[in-house]
Structures are given as structure tokens and as C-alpha cells.
Amino acid sequence: MEEDRLKALIKRYESGQCSKAEKEMVEVLYHDYIQNAKIDLSAEQISEDLEAVYKKLPVPAPFKINSQWVRIAAILVLVGGLSLLYSRINQNPGHLTVSRKSLAVQKKEIIPHSAQSYLTLSDGSSVVLDDAPVGKLAMQDGYEIVKVKEGLIAYRNIAGKRTDHQGYNTNVLTTGKGIQYQVSLADGTNVWINAASSLKYPTSFTGSERQVELTGEGYFEVFRNVSKPFVVHTGRQNVEVLGTHFNINSYADEPAVRTTLLEGKVKVVELKTNSSAILLPGEQSVLADNTKFKVAQVNAGNTVAWKNGLFQFEDSDIQTIMRQLSRWYNVEFEIEGKVPDVKLWGEVHRNASFEKAMEVLVFFGIEYKVLNKGETRKVIIKTK
Structure with missing residues (x-):
């Protein structure tokens, strides 16, 4: 949750203007901190430490801090290695018990980048981008196709060698699960392609329109x-x-x-x-x-968080989260029993391991186990 949203949420809570869902978000945070924190300091030392950390947030002058748990919530968001996700759970009011157990502990972590991305040229040949060194990949239609760095390719016109054959010299950039790529097209347009997606485009744009095709x-x-x-x-x-x-x-x-x-x-x-x-x-x-x-x-920023290396959830249901994690970590999900009635907020870095990402669900009492069958990994979600 962004700092401005956190401040606005706390201000609404203090003034009694929070919705039921927002009220539960704050109380879940505080409850979990109290249940799991090991505090050996005096009340005075705790107060001083919390105040010091909270001052790192840019709090506007009219905003008043009236209670210690407000600062605790700020600390949880500010210094958490994996951002805490907030949830509106449809269960008995006041029942905020948190379970941190899963059905299985994996011996081998599941990490992203488990598939390949490749560029298919107009002659049908393919270049595996993950294996290709930085530098020139190919020549086509008077353009040099260059791998600028990992995750970025660009089309550079070579003076005097351009020929116009849009619709014939087309390329297809395809990303595997767990990989995203950026391409700088011949006209200067930049496109970021998310995992398990593809973009079809001409080497050079001619005619009255610039046309591309997107899947994913x-x-x-x-x-x-x-x-x-x-x-x-x-x-x-x-x-x-x-x-x-x-x-x-x-x-x-x-x-x-x-x-x-x-x-x-x-x-x-x-x-x-x-x-x-x-x-x-x-x-x-x-x-x-x-x-x-x-x-x-x-919130358009949340929509493109993937481009900046984040999973960003805002009032997201578990099925939406499962689809995103499936594309990135190359796993299959299956739910045993009723679909959990839960909404989640927050963010997770996309370079985190699968187990870290699944803390989104484990934090709120949703258990899971991973079945490995050769190259296929299936994640079974089980609710109480």
C-alpha cells in the first residue's frame, strides 16, 4: 500500500469514517503484530523507537498520531521485506485469527524465469533471447535488430539500406512464463510484454497506419x-x-x-x-x-505495476491472484472445496520466490501444498 493511501486510511479510521473492509484491514495488521512480535523493551523504549521510524514517513501537519498501533501499522508497511497484504475476509465479525502453516514445505524453491523468450523473424527462424549475447541479433528490411541488454531489444535503421515491405517482414516477440521483455520498435514506440504473451509487428511501418497484434x-x-x-x-x-x-x-x-x-x-x-x-x-x-x-x-499505476517488477493487488480475489502467479512461476493451481471468499491488497516483488509470494495467502490462513510430477508443478489450495 502506498504511503499516501496508508495515511488516508489511518485518518479515516481515527475519525470513524472507515468502511467495514478498511477497518478490518487495520485491525488485522495490529492483531498480527501483537500476536507475533517478541518485545523485550520497556514501553518508553518502544514508544521512542516507533516514533523514530514513523518520522521517516512524510506526514502532513494536520495529521495527528493519537495511538501507538498507528505507528506500528506504518512500520509494518515501511520496513517489511515482503509487503504485507491486507484482506477483507467474509467471516464472523471480530474473528481475526491468522494461521501461518502450510501443508508442505518445499525442499526446492520455485523461482521465476523458468521458461524462454524468443524472437521469430520473417523467414521463420527464431532467436532464443535468453541465450543470445548482447549485440546484433539479425539484419532485416534495412534494420539491425539489437539486443541492447537483458530484457530489451531494439530496431535500428541502417542509412541507405531500408526497404518497405510491411506485412511481409514481420517479427513476433514471445515471452515465456516468468519472463517479461521490452522492445523498441522502428518508429520509436516502446512496448513492454508481460509473461506468457506475444507481440507481432513489422520490421518497419509503412502505409497509413502502424499496426501490431497482441496476445496476453x-x-x-x-x-x-x-x-x-x-x-x-x-x-x-x-x-x-x-x-x-x-x-x-x-x-x-x-x-x-x-x-x-x-x-x-x-x-x-x-x-x-x-x-x-x-x-x-x-x-x-x-x-x-x-x-x-x-x-x-x-488506479492506473497498479495496472502497470508488473512493468516495474511488482505484483500489485487491490481488492483482488484469490482467482485473479492465482492466474497472475501461474503465468509468472509456471505452476498450475487447483482449489479443493469452496473458493475462498477473500479480497487482498498489497504488493509482492516479482523476483521473489514462489514460496514468498504465497505468503499472501498463508498470512490469511489459506493452506497449500505443491505436487511435483516431472516438469509439472501443481499447487493445491485448501481452505478450512
Whole structure:
């Protein structure tokens, strides 16, 4: 949770304006700290230490600290190695017992980056990007394809050698589970591709439009060109822009296609009915099966947290979390019994091990075990 959200939450709690869900967030934090902390200091020493740490947060002048547990909550967010996740759990009011036991302890940690990413060229040949050294990868359509560093490739025009054959010299950048990649296209547009996704694009853009095809999830920073609109095609919709920053989540296993705008303005067109929606910064369109576009204000920063190496959860259900973890850690999830009725907030670094990421669920009493069968790893979620 960001510091400004934490301060606003605490202020609402103190003034009695919190919702039930927000009230439970704060109380779960405090309850867990009291149950698990080992304190050998005097009350005076504790107060001094908490005050010193809390001062690291930029607290505005009108904001008053009236109780010790407020500072404890700030410390938990400020110095936690793995950010604590907050939950609204539909159970008996006041029942805040936390279980930290899992059904199995893994001897071998599951880490991300378990698959490969590769670039498929127009002649059908492929370059495994993870194995390729930094430097030139190939020549195509008058462009030099360069691996700038790990996680980034770029297209550089070689003066006097360009030929225009858009639609023929197409490339496909494909990311495996546990890997994300960035590509700098020939027109200066930058695209970040999330795990288990692909982007199809021409080596050079000619004609009246710049067209690419996305499966999975991608974040786009489109180079502005009024005379040549940029169009992103997915299976169910097109996104038309001139120059802007936006994110598209179009994974096949997601219940809806979500397009989120950070800067500029975009037009989202649903292909089946040709209905459309115009998005402004901070807005997200949601296209679910057999429904029209729904547009709502969202926290756009949370939507693109993956680009910055984070899982960011905000009022997320367990199934949403399982889909994200599955793509990153290359595991299969299965739930035994009823789907847990739980909502989670918070963040986890994507370079953390799977076991660390699963503390999101273990923290709130959800148990799991991992079954290893060859290369296949299945995670069984079990609720009490």
C-alpha cells in the first residue's frame, strides 16, 4: 500500500469514517503484530523507537498520531521485506485469527524465469533471447535488430539500406512464463510484454497506419505521429491511438479484456458489434463476454505495476491472484472445496520466490501444498 493511501486510511479510521473492509484491514495488521512480535523493551523504549521510524514517513501537519498501533501499522508497511497484504475476509465479525502453516514445505524453491523468450523473424527462424549475447541479433528490411541488454531489444535503421515491405517482414516477440521483455520498435514506440504473451509487428511501418497484434498483456508508450495512427489488434478489440501510454490485458484465461489509459486518449473498438469507447487518463474499459464496454476510473499505476517488477493487488480475489502467479512461476493451481471468499491488497516483488509470494495467502490462513510430477508443478489450495 502506498504511503499516501496508508495515511488516508489511518485518518479515516481515527475519525470513524472507515468502511467495514478498511477497518478490518487495520485491525488485522495490529492483531498480527501483537500476536507475533517478541518485545523485550520497556514501553518508553518502544514508544521512542516507533516514533523514530514513523518520522521517516512524510506526514502532513494536520495529521495527528493519537495511538501507538498507528505507528506500528506504518512500520509494518515501511520496513517489511515482503509487503504485507491486507484482506477483507467474509467471516464472523471480530474473528481475526491468522494461521501461518502450510501443508508442505518445499525442499526446492520455485523461482521465476523458468521458461524462454524468443524472437521469430520473417523467414521463420527464431532467436532464443535468453541465450543470445548482447549485440546484433539479425539484419532485416534495412534494420539491425539489437539486443541492447537483458530484457530489451531494439530496431535500428541502417542509412541507405531500408526497404518497405510491411506485412511481409514481420517479427513476433514471445515471452515465456516468468519472463517479461521490452522492445523498441522502428518508429520509436516502446512496448513492454508481460509473461506468457506475444507481440507481432513489422520490421518497419509503412502505409497509413502502424499496426501490431497482441496476445496476453502489454504496456505501450506510442511515439506520436498524427499522420500515421497506431492500432493494437487483439482477438476481440482494436485500440486506436496517435501517441499515448496505455496497457492492454487480453489473456485468454481472463474473464474480460481490460484496457487502461495512463496518458493521452485512445479509442477502443469491440470487433463483434463495432461498439466503441473513448478513454481518458485514469480510465479503464472492461470488455467481458456478451456485454458492452464498461468504463470506470481506476488506479492506473497498479495496472502497470508488473512493468516495474511488482505484483500489485487491490481488492483482488484469490482467482485473479492465482492466474497472475501461474503465468509468472509456471505452476498450475487447483482449489479443493469452496473458493475462498477473500479480497487482498498489497504488493509482492516479482523476483521473489514462489514460496514468498504465497505468503499472501498463508498470512490469511489459506493452506497449500505443491505436487511435483516431472516438469509439472501443481499447487493445491485448501481452505478450512
